[in-house]
Amino acid sequence: MIDPMDVVLVGATGAVGQEMLRVLExxxxxxxxxxxxxxPRSAGGTVTFRGQPVTLQAPSASVFEGAAVALFSAGSSIAREWGPVGAAAGCLVVDNSSAFRMDDDIPLVVPEVNGHRIPKSGGAIxxxxxxxxxxxxxxxxxxxxxxxxxxxxxxxxxxISGKGARAVDEFERQQRAVLEGAAPPVEILPGVLAGNLLSDWKHEPSGFSEEELKIVAESKKILELRGLRMSPTCVRVPVRNAHSQSVWARFHRPVSRAEAIACLRSAPGVVVDDRIGPGLHPQPREVSGTDDVAVGRVRQDLDDPNALSLWVVGDNLRKGAALNAVQIAERAFGVTPSTRA
Ligand SMILES: NC(=O)c1ccc[n+]([C@@H]2O[C@H](COP(=O)([O-])OP(=O)(O)OC[C@H]3O[C@@H](n4cnc5c(N)ncnc54)[C@H](OP(=O)(O)O)[C@@H]3O)[C@@H](O)[C@H]2O)c1
Structure with missing residues (x-):
């Protein structure tokens, strides 16, 4: 049994922070x-952990003293300011923002993909x-x-949960306004998402959004495949939680549907749904709240035997953020998760 640890959660009131509390429990x-x-707006308030209220603090150097792990989900500027302070205090800092993702000396980790990059001690980001x-x-x-x-x-x-707690709240108010025939509020989102689709990320002069460029750069770093060709399009949909993706991938050799399904069935953290028919595929409503990434609609390309099409659904707050961060801390400290997880 591993020694119990002191843990700091930065961003504990946010969409990811709240999921982090659930995942730790x-x-x-x-x-x-x-x-x-x-x-500082929230300092003095509380969040609930294991049924008990825990009092919120504003960031300070003393908050990291004696802590083994600091899980950050408070955005890039807070991570840049306080992440190095946490690491200097000896914590293993696991940060959910984009602040450090592309730094050469900072590992960017999905435990099932490149878990060998996880440091085995604290004092690191x-x-x-x-x-x-x-x-x-x-x-x-x-x-x-x-x-x-x-x-x-x-x-x-x-x-929409990928855009944070305030965006979820605005989306829900937009939905109510649309049903009531009123003007939907537009304060946090750059437009109306209720009954609509949006590309709500910052766009670069190239025409790509920040989100699209992140997927490309991060995938190449994690896979250590600088020459991988990637063509992304990111869209926000009026779904509360769990992201879906249509993925077309070309390989160096032909891969049949059966071979791909067998391969994915043996992958940790992946569930395969090989049902065929209307409505028979992974859906955000089913996947939300679960830990595995669901892959369905596996198809060998009609014209290119080296290519596959996949439908991939994952809970962005769990495997896409909180769960992945906690798994990194578990691996770093040799913690075996509860079988109830
Ligand atoms: N949502 C996702 O699916 C997802 C997935 C992967 C990564 N991420 C990343 O995770 C981070 C958090 O995302 P989120 O969706 O959880 O955002 P969020 O719901 O907006 O939560 C932001 C959190 O940061 C805190 N915060 C804001 N200003 C702060 C300050 N000056 N000092 C300390 N804490 C401060 C907020 O506290 P208050 O409540 O007091 O304002 C809140 O706890 C972002 O970098 C995001 O890109 C999110």
């Missing part, structure tokens, strides 16, 4: 002492990849090991 992570951090990158690579890495990836075309259908 469900997996029986050996927490001896939990310190929870949010913005590990970056958690973007939610879309994580779920796509959970499906593609086993197939890459089988046949060698050459080109990936991915279109995402991303849930």
């Amino acid at each position: 469900q997996r029986d992570f050996p927490v001896r002492r939990l310190r929870v951090v949010a913005s 590990v970056a958690n990849p973007n939610c879309s990158t994580i779920q796509m690579l959970m499906a593609l890495k086993p197939l890459h090991d089988l046949a060698g990836l050459e080109h990936v075309v991915v279109s995402t259908y991303q849930a």
Whole structure:
């Protein structure tokens, strides 16, 4: 049994932070002492862990003293300011933002894909990849090991929970307004998502969105495949939680549907749904709240035997963020998750 640990959670009131609390509880992570951090606006309020209220603090250097793990989900600027402070205090900092993902000396980790990059002690920062990158690579890495990836075309259908707790609230108010025939509020989102589709990320002069470029750069770093060809399109859809992806991948050799399904069935953290028929495929409503990435609609390309089409659905708040971060901490400290997880 591993010694219980002091844990700091930065961003504890947010969409990911709240999921982090649930994941730590469900997996029986050996927490001896939990310190929870949010913005100064929230300091003095509480969050609930193991049925008990825990008082929120604003960030400070003293919050990291004596802690083994600091799980960050408070955005890039907070991560840049306080992540190095946590690491200097000896914590293993696992950060969910994009602040450190592309730093050469910081590992960017999906445990099932490149778990060998996880440091075995504290005093270090590990970056958690973007939610879309994580779920796509959970499906593609086993197939890459089988046949060698050459080109990936991915279109995402991303849930609103990926944009944070305030965006979820605005989306729900938009939905109510649309039903009541009123003008939907547009304050956080760049437009109306209720009954609509949006590309709500910052766009680069190239025309690609920040999210699309993150998926490309992060996948190449994690797979250590600088020459991988990738063509992404990211879209926000009016779904509360769990991202879906249509993935077309070309390999160095032909891969049949049966071979791909057998390969994916043996991949940890992946469930295969090989039913065929209307409505018989992984869906965000079913996958939300679960840990595995679901892969369905596996098809060998009609014209190119080296290519496969897949439908990939994952809970962006769990495997796409909180669960992946906790799994990194578990591996770093040799913690075996509870079988109840
Ligand atoms: N949502 C996802 O699916 C997802 C997936 C992967 C990665 N991420 C990344 O994870 C991070 C958090 O995302 P989220 O969706 O959880 O956002 P969120 O719901 O907006 O939560 C943000 C959290 O950061 C805290 N915070 C804000 N300003 C702060 C400050 N000055 N000092 C300390 N804490 C501060 C907030 O506290 P207050 O409540 O006090 O404002 C809140 O706890 C982002 O970097 C995001 O890109 C999110």
